[in-house]
Amino acid sequence: QVHIEESGGGLVQPEGSLTLTCTVSGTPMDYPTTAWFRQAPGKEREGLFCISDTDEITNLKDSLKGRFTVSRDHAKHSVNLQMTGLKPEDAAVYYCAVDRDFHALCSGLSVDYEYWGQGIQVTVSS
Numbered sequence: 001q002v003h004i005e006e007s008g009g010g011l012v013q014p015e016g017s018l019t020l021t022c023t024v025s026g027t028p029m030d031y032p033t034t035a036w037f038r039q040a041p042g043k044e045r046e047g048l049f050c051i052s053d054t055d056e057i058t059n060l061k062d063s064l065k066g067r068f069t070v071s072r073d074h075a076k077h078s079v080n081l082q083m084t085g086l087k088p089e090d091a092a093v094y095y096c097a098v099d100r101d102f103h104a105l106c107s108g109l110s111v112d113y114e115y116w117g118q119g120i121q122v123t124v125s126s
Helices: none
Strands: 003-007 010-012 018-025 034-039 046-051 057-059 068-073 078-083 092-098 120-124
Touching: 003 092, 018 034, 018 092, 018 120, 034 078, 046 068, 046 078, 057 068
Parallel strands: 010 120
Antiparallel strands: 003 018, 018 078, 034 046, 034 092, 046 057, 068 078, 092 120
């Protein structure tokens, strides 16, 4: 059974930093293609970053380049989303999503991911 758990969210001040962690277990492959999405109130869910099963990173949202990045911790079977220079508009529920297919290409479409975490809140406020 696939289990996905996000951690590391919370309240951060503007221009602060936060790292979200997505821990994955139960998938057929050890290091599946994994993506981070977010959804703010009243807005559509949007793809942020993706890391493939070969650790190729795809930036799904150009405006985050230079502030956010993603990495994989193989030992912990986790994918981290490192966020810096946080702005109030970054506040959202952040989701980790996993593609169950072997050698899946990164995608910014929610429908391409079969497994989702519950989501974790990130609040940016002074």
